[in-house]
Amino acid sequence: MFFPRLISLVVCGVLFGMSANVHAAVVRLSESHISVLNGDTFTLQLIGQGFDSATLDGGGVTLSYDPTLIHVQSVAINTIDWEFFSTTGSIDNDVGRVSGMSFNSFQNRTGDLLFATIELAAVGGGDSLLVLSDDLLNPFASGGSLYSDVNFANTVVLSVTEVPVPSAGFLLLSALSAMSALTAARRRRLVAGLSMFAVSSTALAWTGSVSQAVDVNPDPDIFETTLVVEQTVMPVKGTGTTPATLYTFNGMFPGPEIKVKTGDRVIIHMINNLPVGEGMSIHSHGVELSNNMDGTQITQDPVPPGSRFTYDYIVPRPGSFWYHPHIRTSNKTFKGLYGPLTVSDPNEDILREQGILPGDAYTHTLVLSDITLCEDVTDSDLNSIKVGCVGQSAGHVPNIQPEFDCVSTFPNCVVFEGKTVLSNGRAVEAGDVLDVPANQPVRFRVINSSLNRYFRLVQPVSGPLIRIGGEGGLLNNAVLDPVALPAPDNGKLSGDILLAPSERADFIFIPQTSDVGSVITILSDLPSPANVNRGFSLNGNLTSAPVLQINVGAAITPDSKIHAGDPLLAHSSVNKPLEDLSKIPATALGSLLDPALFGRDGSANSTIALTASGGIEPGIDGVRGRFMNMSGYQHVPNIATTRYAVLGDVLELQVTNSTPVDHPFHMHGNSFQLMSRSDGRDFPVEFIDTVNIPSNHSVVLRVRLEDKLQIVDNVLKPYGGLGRWLFHCHITTHAELGMISELVVVAPPEALCADVEVLTDGFGSPLMASIDGGTFDPDSDAISISQSPAGPYFPGITDVTLTATDEMGLSNSCVGTVSNFIDEDGDGIANPLDNCQIHANGSLVPDAGGNIQRDSDGDGYGNRCDGDLNNDGMVNVLDLGLFKHVFFSADPHADINGDGIVNVLDLGLFKELFFKVPGPSGFFD
Numbered sequence: 001m002f003f004p005r006l007i008s009l010v011v012c013g014v015l016f017g018m019s020a021n022v023h024a025a026v027v028r029l030s031e032s033h034i035s036v037l038n039g040d041t042f043t044l045q046l047i048g049q050g051f052d053s054a055t056l057d058g059g060g061v062t063l064s065y066d067p068t069l070i071h072v073q074s075v076a077i078n079t080i081d082w083e084f085f086s087t088t089g090s091i092d093n094d095v096g097r098v099s100g101m102s103f104n105s106f107q108n109r110t111g112d113l114l115f116a117t118i119e120l121a122a123v124g125g126g127d128s129l130l131v132l133s134d135d136l137l138n139p140f141a142s143g144g145s146l147y148s149d150v151n152f153a154n155t156v157v158l159s160v161t162e163v164p165v166p167s168a169g170f171l172l173l174s175a176l177s178a179m180s181a182l183t184a185a186r187r188r189r190l191v192a193g194l195s196m197f198a199v200s201s202t203a204l205a206w207t208g209s210v211s212q213a214v215d216v217n218p219d220p221d222i223f224e225t226t227l228v229v230e231q232t233v234m235p236v237k238g239t240g241t242t243p244a245t246l247y248t249f250n251g252m253f254p255g256p257e258i259k260v261k262t263g264d265r266v267i268i269h270m271i272n273n274l275p276v277g278e279g280m281s282i283h284s285h286g287v288e289l290s291n292n293m294d295g296t297q298i299t300q301d302p303v304p305p306g307s308r309f310t311y312d313y314i315v316p317r318p319g320s321f322w323y324h325p326h327i328r329t330s331n332k333t334f335k336g337l338y339g340p341l342t343v344s345d346p347n348e349d350i351l352r353e354q355g356i357l358p359g360d361a362y363t364h365t366l367v368l369s370d371i372t373l374c375e376d377v378t379d380s381d382l383n384s385i386k387v388g389c390v391g392q393s394a395g396h397v398p399n400i401q402p403e404f405d406c407v408s409t410f411p412n413c414v415v416f417e418g419k420t421v422l423s424n425g426r427a428v429e430a431g432d433v434l435d436v437p438a439n440q441p442v443r444f445r446v447i448n449s450s451l452n453r454y455f456r457l458v459q460p461v462s463g464p465l466i467r468i469g470g471e472g473g474l475l476n477n478a479v480l481d482p483v484a485l486p487a488p489d490n491g492k493l494s495g496d497i498l499l500a501p502s503e504r505a506d507f508i509f510i511p512q513t514s515d516v517g518s519v520i521t522i523l524s525d526l527p528s529p530a531n532v533n534r535g536f537s538l539n540g541n542l543t544s545a546p547v548l549q550i551n552v553g554a555a556i557t558p559d560s561k562i563h564a565g566d567p568l569l570a571h572s573s574v575n576k577p578l579e580d581l582s583k584i585p586a587t588a589l590g591s592l593l594d595p596a597l598f599g600r601d602g603s604a605n606s607t608i609a610l611t612a613s614g615g616i617e618p619g620i621d622g623v624r625g626r627f628m629n630m631s632g633y634q635h636v637p638n639i640a641t642t643r644y645a646v647l648g649d650v651l652e653l654q655v656t657n658s659t660p661v662d663h664p665f666h667m668h669g670n671s672f673q674l675m676s677r678s679d680g681r682d683f684p685v686e687f688i689d690t691v692n693i694p695s696n697h698s699v700v701l702r703v704r705l706e707d708k709l710q711i712v713d714n715v716l717k718p719y720g721g722l723g724r725w726l727f728h729c730h731i732t733t734h735a736e737l738g739m740i741s742e743l744v745v746v747a748p749p750e751a752l753c754a755d756v757e758v759l760t761d762g763f764g765s766p767l768m769a770s771i772d773g774g775t776f777d778p779d780s781d782a783i784s785i786s787q788s789p790a791g792p793y794f795p796g797i798t799d800v801t802l803t804a805t806d807e808m809g810l811s812n813s814c815v816g817t818v819s820n821f822i823d824e825d826g827d828g829i830a831n832p833l834d835n836c837q838i839h840a841n842g843s844l845v846p847d848a849g850g851n852i853q854r855d856s857d858g859d860g861y862g863n864r865c866d867g868d869l870n871n872d873g874m875v876n877v878l879d880l881g882l883f884k885h886v887f888f889s890a891d892p893h894a895d896i897n898g899d900g901i902v903n904v905l906d907l908g909l910f911k912e913l914f915f916k917v918p919g920p921s922g923f924f925d
Contacts, residue, residue: 227268242373265313284311286504363445364434364445368455371418402737463495511552604643642741645705647746663692670706673701674691724743727741748777758818767818793818795822
């Protein structure tokens with residue numbers, strides 16, 4: 001069955017900083033131009049997404065249209081996961097209006113979705129407007145709460161054509177070429193959802209661009225979106241007339257591009273609507289996010305169909321990244337689950353102002369991949385592809401991953417490349433061009449999202465491809481990458497770009513004036529036998545395939561100029577060159593921990609060997625890795641190749657490849673820099689997460705195990721860098737067959753000291769004291785604590801070192817003081833601070849100065865130790881004035897010795913005044 005395609009209009013329920021009980025609905029039209037054929041039936045879909053606790057209120061929504069061009073056939077409203085009330089409104093095809101549509105939920109949660117589906121039929125040719133508006137003009141009261149509706153009036157251009165027309169865009173051609181197969185049904189499902197049909201007002205109206213994810217969060221530093229994972233039937237250009245049965249994000253192939261700034265918070269609400277048994281996760285490839293958001297089989301359990309999961313993380317580094325599943329990665333990715341994630345560098349604006357980088361109008365994202373449909377399988381294809389198609393209908397995308405015990409199933413445990421090369425989800429054919437004026441630099445962020453296909457991008461007749469960045473953002477200087485091929489092909493010009501699976505590049509191409517009027521093709525070119533010699537191609541018969549065609553127009557004055565070697569981050573206007581990890585002294589490097597010392601499986605070997613047991617079974621260090629446990633990801637055990645290291649360390653690792661084919665080595669969570677390559681290829685200083693290692697070669701890399709901020713209860717907290725991080729070959733079929741392991745990043749305990757003050761009796765007895773001020777272990781290991789010296793501590797001040805040690809033998813120390821003071825008279829005041837050390841001289845009631853130690857004359861001697869209590873130069877026993885002051889005071893409550901008995905009644909005071917030996921220390925002796 002072929003399902004009608006959806007053209008999506010986006011309705012977002014958003015709370016706009018109003019008072020807590022005021023909510024709003026906002027409609028966004030993600031399309032600016034929709035093209036259909038006369039006679040077609042098509043579907044508009046309003047997608048409503050909840051945000052925070054906002055109530056989605058779409059009361060009084062109206063769709064206006066030209067009834068001579070289209071008629072509305074039906075309206076339906078439904079939701080995912082929330083209760084609502086709604087009315088579908090009334091349809092009037094005479095005047096061209098659907099009015100009175102409403103939908104409202106009082107139990108909305110973040111990420112919940114609503115769909116209002118409007119089916120239309122094209123009945124005439126021409127251009128018109130579709131206008132979606134909200135006619136509810138006045139706020140209304142409900143249950144004592146004030147609800148406000150934000151009014152809107154959004155417009156999209158609708159073109160109805162009588163016959164298919166030529167187009168330079170990939171997507172429109174794809175839709176039109178599929179029409180012959182759909183004539184009987186006269187229904188088609190235009191891939192929309194977004195900006196793929198958008199007509200740009202810039203110089204580059206390229207309908208081959210990827211679609212854009214919709215941000216529903218009003219905070220400019222938060223990008224919040226929903227990705228619905230679902231099975232979708234749609235035509236894929238270049239694979240024949242049978243629509244493909246794909247897995248998609250939001251019905252798009254590839255998934256929508258998430259575009260954010262460095263430092264932004266990214267929130268992705270994933271809803272898994274795949275068929276039963278298809279657990280799901282999303283791995284944001286290359287992003288240095290917190291470990292709990294990495295989306296792998298050792299950081300989360302698969303999200304089952306019908307369930308959801310929210311990814312919430314910070315993007316700390318600019319670069320070109322992508323997202324894909326990490327649960328049964330190969331099968332799901334091959335079926336279409338991949339999309340770009342672009343993090344912009346704030347320095348790009350400066351370089352554009354300086355005329356070094358082209359503007360947004362000449363900047364594009366290009367997602368490269370390949371695909372095989374079951375009807376296209378031939379005898380030259382791999383057994384696994386044939387097996388994946390058994391019992392499947394034409395257009396099915398096969399499960400291509402061999403079982404772990406692949407030797408008994410497939411003779412070579414090998415999976416061939418997909419049959420059709422795709423650029424942004426479609427094959428490049430004649431007429432699929434991007435218009436660019438001569439002399440104008442055009443920038444491409446390119447992602448190789450294929451499972452096992454290598455792309456060597458080359459422009460054989462015009463200028464070189466100037467690389468300006470890639471996986472870790474911009475480079476210090478623009479470069480020409482060295483020749484990717486060995487002899488006899490290494491005589492070719494440099495400026496080609498080799499992309500192994502999962503690698504990315506950011507490059508600029510400049511059409512020349514001599515190219516005006518011609519179409520320049522950028523090819524993926526891996527000629528035989530070089531591709532076999534290097535292991536690029538698994539089947540040995542790959543031919544060159546176009547990935548981009550540029551129609552060169554008349555020359556203009558360009559908005560920028562760039563040459564190889566020109567400074568980027570090193571430019572004087574930026575002056576922020578990348579940190580060079582090679583400058584770190586060897587003595588400052590960390591080292592791997594020895595798991596034998598703490599009783600875990602693993603290795604302390606700093607050389608990671610990519611191997612093939614028996615020449616065919618992929619592994620690391622000769623061990624086929626596998627991470628699985630039916631009891632949950634927390635119970636997945638470490639394996640013999642697991643490495644352990646300490647958070648904050650910089651490691652130097654060697655990765656060797658002794659197999660007969662190349663392997664792209666990928667590390668999760670932590671970008672690294674190359675220090676050396678055994679094949680002698682030059683490389684710039686840059687942070688990357690994947691490096692291709694040729695057969696029988698090796699690389700040396702350095703990686704800083706930086707901490708990552710994690711979001712806990714909407715609060716940023718440290719220690720997101722701790723945990724289990726996979727590393728593996730990113731030919732994902734190799735990884736799932738065993739070329740995979742992990743780096744476990746740990747941290748020593750936090751030793752927190754608290755200074756201790758204790759008073760002892762006049763004999764100066766030693767004491768025991770703990771200076772632990774709340775010591776804890778970030779990994780939740782058990783901790784043992786020791787103190788040096790251990791105590792007891794004698795009178796005086798002693799510096800004490802507290803050491804906390806965890807189960808792995810990691811320790812941390814702090815220093816505190818134990819202050820053991822003598823309190824001879826036991827009044828709670830240490831001798832050095834006591835103005836009367838031999839008698840308790842305190843009072844329950846502070847004096848006028850706030851002191852509890854009585855010192856009436858302020859001479860520093862407490863009243864009970866002061867031989868001249870009124871400081872008149874006459875000792876107390878002979879001082880008649882003192883006697884009169886004490887016993888004939890005008891204050892009937894005076895209590896000079898603080899014993900609770902007023903002076904006039906205090907016989908003890910009288911005896912002490914006149915029957916004690918006089919003297920400063922002997923008054924009350």
